[in-house]
Amino acid sequence: MAQTVGEFLLRRLVAWGVRRVYAYPGDGINGIVGAFHRVPDLRFIQVRHEEMAAFMACAHAKFAGEVGVCLATSGPGAIHLLNGLYDAKLDHQPVVAIVGQQDRAALGGHYQQEVDLVTLFKDVAHEYVQMASSPAQIRHLIDRAMRIARAERTVTCVIVPKDVQELDAVEQPPHAHGTVHSGIGYASPRVVPKEEDLRRAADVLNAGKRVAMLIGQGALGAAPEVTRAAEILGCGVAKALLGKAALPDDLPWVTGAIGLLGTKPSWEMMANCDTLFMVGSNFPYPEFLPEEGKARGVQIDIDGRMLGLRYPMEVNLIGDCAETLRALIPYLKLKTDRSWRRKLEESVADWWKVLEARAMNDANPLNPQRVYWELSPRLPDGCILTADSGSSANWYARDIKVRAGMMASLSGTLATMGPAMPYAVAAKFAFPDRPVVAMVGDGAMQMNGINTLITVAKYWREWKDPRLVVLVLNNRDLNQVTWELRAMSGDPKLEASQTLPDFPYAAYAEALGLRGVRIDRPDQVARTWDEAFRVDRPVVVEAITDPEVPPLPPHITLKQAAMLTSALLRGDPGGRGIVRQAYRDMIESWIPHRG
Numbered sequence: 001m002a003q004t005v006g007e008f009l010l011r012r013l014v015a016w017g018v019r020r021v022y023a024y025p026g027d028g029i030n031g032i033v034g035a036f037h038r039v040p041d042l043r044f045i046q047v048r049h050e051e052m053a054a055f056m057a058c059a060h061a062k063f064a065g066e067v068g069v070c071l072a073t074s075g076p077g078a079i080h081l082l083n084g085l086y087d088a089k090l091d092h093q094p095v096v097a098i099v100g101q102q103d104r105a106a107l108g109g110h111y112q113q114e115v116d117l118v119t120l121f122k123d124v125a126h127e128y129v130q131m132a133s134s135p136a137q138i139r140h141l142i143d144r145a146m147r148i149a150r151a152e153r154t155v156t157c158v159i160v161p162k163d164v165q166e167l168d169a170v171e172q173p174p175h176a177h178g179t180v181h182s183g184i185g186y187a188s189p190r191v192v193p194k195e196e197d198l199r200r201a202a203d204v205l206n207a208g209k210r211v212a213m214l215i216g217q218g219a220l221g222a223a224p225e226v227t228r229a230a231e232i233l234g235c236g237v238a239k240a241l242l243g244k245a246a247l248p249d250d251l252p253w254v255t256g257a258i259g260l261l262g263t264k265p266s267w268e269m270m271a272n273c274d275t276l277f278m279v280g281s282n283f284p285y286p287e288f289l290p291e292e293g294k295a296r297g298v299q300i301d302i303d304g305r306m307l308g309l310r311y312p313m314e315v316n317l318i319g320d321c322a323e324t325l326r327a328l329i330p331y332l333k334l335k336t337d338r339s340w341r342r343k344l345e346e347s348v349a350d351w352w353k354v355l356e357a358r359a360m361n362d363a364n365p366l367n368p369q370r371v372y373w374e375l376s377p378r379l380p381d382g383c384i385l386t387a388d389s390g391s392s393a394n395w396y397a398r399d400i401k402v403r404a405g406m407m408a409s410l411s412g413t414l415a416t417m418g419p420a421m422p423y424a425v426a427a428k429f430a431f432p433d434r435p436v437v438a439m440v441g442d443g444a445m446q447m448n449g450i451n452t453l454i455t456v457a458k459y460w461r462e463w464k465d466p467r468l469v470v471l472v473l474n475n476r477d478l479n480q481v482t483w484e485l486r487a488m489s490g491d492p493k494l495e496a497s498q499t500l501p502d503f504p505y506a507a508y509a510e511a512l513g514l515r516g517v518r519i520d521r522p523d524q525v526a527r528t529w530d531e532a533f534r535v536d537r538p539v540v541v542e543a544i545t546d547p548e549v550p551p552l553p554p555h556i557t558l559k560q561a562a563m564l565t566s567a568l569l570r571g572d573p574g575g576r577g578i579v580r581q582a583y584r585d586m587i588e589s590w591i592p593h594r595g
Contacts, residue, residue: 002168002169003168003169003171004031004035004165004166004167004168004169005031005132005135005138005160005164005165005166005167005168005169006031006032006033006034006035006160006165006166007035007038007039007169008135008138008139008169008171009032009035009098009138009142009160009165010032010035010036010039010042011039012138012139012142012143012184013042013069013142013146014039014041014042015184016067016142016143016146016184017066018042018066018067018069019041019042019043020042020043020044020045020060020069020429021042021043021044021045021069021070021071021098022045022047022052022053022054022056022057022060022068022069022070022071022426023044023045023046023047023053023070023071023072024046024047024048024049024050024053024071024072024073024077024080025046025073026072026073026074026077026100027073027162028073028074028075028077028099028100028101028102028113028162029071029072029073029074029077029098029099029100029160029162029165030162030165031160031162031164031165031166032071032098032100032160032165044071045429045459046455046458047422047452047455048448048451048452048454048455049080049448049451050070050072050077050078050080050081050084051080051081051082051083051084051418051448052084052421052422052425052448052451052452052455053070053071053072053081053084054070054081054082054083054084054085054087054088054095054097055084055087055418055419055422055423055426056068056070056084056422056423056425056426056429057069057070057084057088057095057096057097057426058084058085058087058088058091058093058095058419058423058426059386059409059419059422059423059424059425059426059427059430060426060429060430061088061093061094061095062091062093062409062423063384063407063409063426063427063430063431064430064431066094067094067095067096067146067149067150068088068093068094068095068096068426069095069096069097069098070084070085070095070096070097070098071097071098071099072097072098072099072100073099073100074099074100074101074102074113074114074115074117074162075102075112075113075114075115076113077099077100078099078100078115078117078120078121078159079115079120081097081099082120082124083414083416083418084419084422085097085121085124085125085155085157086124086414086416087411087414087416087419088154088155089124089125089154089155090412090413090414091217091242091411091412091413091414092153092154092217092303093153093154093155094149094150094152094153094154094155095149095154095155095156096145096146096149096155096156096157096158097121097125097155097156097157097158098157098158098160099117099121099157099158099159099160100159100160100161100162100165101114101117101131101159101160101161101162102114102161102162103161103162103163104133104161104163104164105163107161117131117157117159118130118131118159121157121159124155124157125154125155125156125157127148127149127152127154127155127156128144128145128148128149128156128157129156129157129158129159130144130145130157130158130159131158131159131160131161132158132159132160132161132164133161133164134164134170135164135167135168135169135170136170136173136179137180138160138169138170139170139171139172139173139180139182140180140181140182141158142158143182143183143184144156144182145157145158146184146186147186150186150188151186153302153303190320190323191302191318191319191320191323191324192319192320192323192324192327193317193318193319193324193327197315197317198317198324198327198328198331199331200314200315201298201315201317201328201331202328202331202332202333204275204296204297204298204314204315205233205275205277205298205332206331206332206333207275207296208233208273208274208275208296209274209275209335209337209340210235210272210273210274210275210340211233211234211235211273211274211275211277211335211340212235212236212238212269212270212273212275212276212277212290212295213226213229213230213233213235213236213237213238213277213278213279214237214238214239214240214258214270214276214277214278214279214281214283214289215237215238215239215240215243215246215247215278215279215280215281215321216239216240216242216243216246216278216279216280216281216282216283217240217242217243217246217280217281217409217412218243218279218280218281218300218301218302218321219243219246219247219279219280219281219321219322220243220245220246220280221246221322222246222279222280222321222322222325223246223247223248223404224322225321225322225325225326225329226246226247226279226321226325227247227251228325228329229277229325229328229329229332230253232329232332232333232334232335233277233332233335234335234337234338234340234341235253235277235340235341235344236253236254236255236265236266236269236341236344236345236348237251237253237254237255238254238255238256238257238258238262238263238266238269238270239254239256239257239258240257240258240259240281240282240283240412241257241259241261241393241397241410241412242281242409242410242412243280243281244257244397244402244408245385245402245406245407245408245409246280248401248402248403248404249400249401249402249403250401250403252345252348252349253341253344253345253348254348255269255344255347255348256348256351256397256398257397257398258270258283258288259283259285259288260285260288260551260553261393261394261397261398261551262288262397262398262553262554263351263398263554264347264351264354264554265344265347265348265351266288266554267288267554268347269344269347270288270289270290271290273290273295274294274295274296275295275296275297275298276289276290276295276296276297276298276311276313277297277298277299278297278298278299278300278301278310278311278313279299279300279321279325280300280301280302280321281301282301282306282309282310282413283310284310284413286310286311289310289311290311292311292312295311296314297311297312297313297314297315298313298314298315298316298317299311299313299315299316299317300317300319300321300324300325301316301317301318301321302318302319302320302321303318304316304318355369355373355398355399356373359372359373359374359399360373362522363545363546363548363549364546364548365520365521365544365545365546366519366520366521366522366525366543366544366545366546367522367545367546367549368391368392368395368473368475368543368545368546368549369395369398369399369549370522370525371395371471371473371519371525371543371545372395372396372398372399372400372439373399374525374526374529375400375437375471375529376399376400376401377401378526378529378530378533379400379403379406379437380435380467380533381403381405381406382405382406382434382435383406383434383435383436383437384406384407384408384424384427384431384434384435384436384437385400385402385406385407385408385409385436385437385438385439386408386409386410386419386420386421386423386424386427386436386437386438386439387408387409387410387420387438387439388410388411388417388418388419388420388421388438388439388440388441388444388449389410389411389415389416389417389418389419389441389444389480390417390441390443390444390478390479390480391441391473391479391480391483391551392439392440392441392444392471392473393410393480394480394551395439395551396410396439400439407427409423410423417443417444417447418444418447418448418449420438420439420440420444420449421438421440421444421445421448421449421452421453421456421470422448422452423438424436424437424438424468424470425452425455425456425459425468428459428460428463428468429459432462432463432464432465433463433464433465434465435465435467435468435469435533436467436468436469437468437469437470437471438468438469438470438471439471439473440470440471440472440473441472441473441475441478441479441480442472442473442474442475442476442477442500442503442505443478443479443500445472445503445505446500446501446503449470449472450503450505450508453470453508453509453512453514453540454512456468456512456514456538457512457513457514457538460514460537460538466536466537466538467533467535467538467539468538468539469532469533469538469539469541470509470538470539470540470541471541471543472505472540472541472542472543473543473545474502474503474505474542474543474544474545475544475545475546475547476499476500476501476502476547477493477498477499477500477547478497478498478500479547479551480551481497481498482498482547483550483551485498486572490570491570492570492571492572492573493572493573493574495573504542505518505540505542506518506540506541506542508540509538509539509540513537514537514538514539514540515532515535515537515538515539515540516539516540516542517531517532517539517540517541517542518542518544519541519542519543519544520543520544525543528541529541547574548574
């Protein structure tokens, strides 16, 4: 029996090193799905929704460092992929989407489920989106999609009409004019700036007396080089959220997260530095960076398009972060005046005490900060953390201390709701021997997390380490947007849009054969975390938390204070609780906590 296009396509993915495809079936891809019977080296991982397949492919790229692959049917299935693919695109992750299409003869005939997929995917997969019209194309379409995804760290898309999938494959096109003869394989280049540019960058950094370093996901894998450069420069290091795992949080000069979800030490460092050194970060908010003209700047990024975009840098270096730092370090001069470093370290030490004090404040019924604070020291070594968007990301950013050897990620640039659970599932498939923790708000859990628990229930028994711990903050509120309404628009909470229906998350987990625990008292928190990591199956910890605990920014502007006051005066339903909790947390910022 001749090999079909569908089978050849799958075998070509295997030749590229792909071992699993995150997918949902449909008749528009039957010729590909059926071929999985004949390609045992490639697994079809069944998700509950195509968006989850794209999220999982993105997470696979983030955690495994490989191209993630997702598969969906024509029309509605293809459309469902888009949000997860945009997550990959905006966070610069290599993902290949393979989608079906109606028979070639039906195209242009307003046929059922016919969508102009090339146009649909042209933005999210703008570097490469192609539809096959002949079996002879499949080889080079897959080869180019995989290679371009790797080389450009982006999303690519191959569209295969259903009739083409079932034709005989053309494994080797004829040696003739008008044919393409592609091959597999990609090796990442060593990208390092020129020596004269390294010297110019070193001159700027050596001249600075108060250097502030900001790192992002580009610094993942560059911890030794970042540490060495920071020690020489006597600087502190702030971390964009995608770079949270790039350096351990227990280093005394790591100031932590930056931005609205950031820390006071990061705010103070950026406000008072005279030199900004950005390494592998595309952090977008200028109000949390030095005021333009008050600091000199040096930036390192592998993508030249992202240089000088967030701050007018004096020297822009195109290169891999680890390689570039290794080349730069010999030109850096050790700063003998360590007063700036000591000041930053004192600020960091005080800040951790402030966070602990805030976490221990009473709330009704549970303080979400305490749930994260108690979780942090109990995280297993080498675990993988996934976080969702929303107020839950605030507590993840501030209260979780990442240690060396851990991995962590979330939807950084798109900041979409819903990826924490599919990210966690992909992490378990990539690293079945490592524990994984997903931190999710109830809004994201209702959006798609409870369905992803069905996927967990389907597959968890095959994971070598079955520990997948899911924290759900049940506050019956779309909390981040509620606070944004108050602090940015001056509007009170609109209960019609913000209040969520209650859902028994822990009981639902039990119904799926998983473990579920519901906590609503402070004395339950530490014990529950200890037990969760001893259970022989995935666990859902449902924490009933107070929605009126404010995710205070590191610096409250007069405008934000005025807007919040306006919301309270206009009858915010949580007004009394807001005043009580905000007062308690702000007091902890003012009172010294030195032991």
